[in-house]
Amino acid sequence: MRGEILSYDPTTGEGLISGDDLQRYAFTSAAAGLEPGRRVDFVVQDDQALSLMVLRDGPLAPAVYAPEPDLGLWGYFVRCITDLYIEGHGRARRKEYWSFALFHFLILMLAFMPIIGLAVLDAEAGYDMEAWGVAWICIVALVYFALIVPYVCVTIRRFHDVGLTGWLILIGLVPYVGGLFTFIVSLLPSQPDANVHGAPPKGSRALQTRQDRPA
Template sequence: MRGEILSYDPQTGSGLVSGDDLQRYGFTSTDPALAAGRRVDFVVEDGQAHSLILLRDPTPPAPTVYPPQPDLGLWGYFVRCVTTAYIDGNGRARRKEYWSFALFQFLVLLLAAMPVLGLVVAEAETGRDMQAWGVAWICIVALIYLALIIPGIAVTLRRFHDVGLSGWLILIGLVPYIGGLFLFVVSLLPSQPIVNLHGAPPKGLG
């Protein structure tokens, strides 16, 4: 028979269970998992409940609620990638976020490299030795490039998560030719329209 525990005193080991036959039965047990409100299966002998077995709670746990990701715009996504999500590979990144970072990464590096060209032109026109300045500025450009590698990896991981793939697949990118093509294809895939292990789909998939 099955029923619900009405009361249970773990100190004395005694309790009362209400059976599905609308009858009440006393019982004794030393099971610490017993508690009022738990459903049990038991055997009735001489008006007492024996061999109580806890049943699984029929109420499933509440699903994890992920708030949908808002659209931050091109610049907003880039700022997020280089600030709050700088080393964060968790969560999801829509195509727009990935390509926003790629666009502004290219523009930042292009603008940073332009003074080098200016130094070359100045050296050619004035005849002054600009090599020291050129080397110094190239080092600055290299530091900017290195600083953008980490958020680039992080947003790529989130892009993999967004399409339902494991972030470890980013290692395929190390394979010559095939790896670059694989990463490019993943960057073009649409977001999964459902909640996955990494969060909710962004508003306005893309």
């Protein structure tokens, strides 16, 4: 199989390849000429890339990324809670993160509104709404906890998008400072080039401007 090197760390020999089958494969190699943007031929075994061979040498042509279709605010939110529900790998652009944040807030606000209505009925109208109130609070709690996982994942991918490790999400546990740090990161622009977490989220994969030729 053939593909393109997305990232490579010469100190550890570890890297990531975007295969022509649109799948990503990790590899470990100390071969010469391995650097982001290189086309390579490799063998896939247990989702790992083995026996890498560089297909071209000389200066690299600038990588051009095909534009990713804009899913819109609702589309990004739906993808976060379906296909990427437990996906912490990869990158998330600012629009994806804020799309999730917007609908996450709206859903929780709508979920809490009936609790206020039940409280009014219980206090003003004299109805015994305690049982209904407890039941609805349980439903709201389920919705809240169901959205925690995709929130954590999209935040990690947002950190990846600006070149940070996802473990920095733990700073969010620090009162005030953590929330401010996460907010600042959420506003930063995407790194324009591929990093260790993958290609820029605004493009699917690099389009080659030269044909492969043996190294």
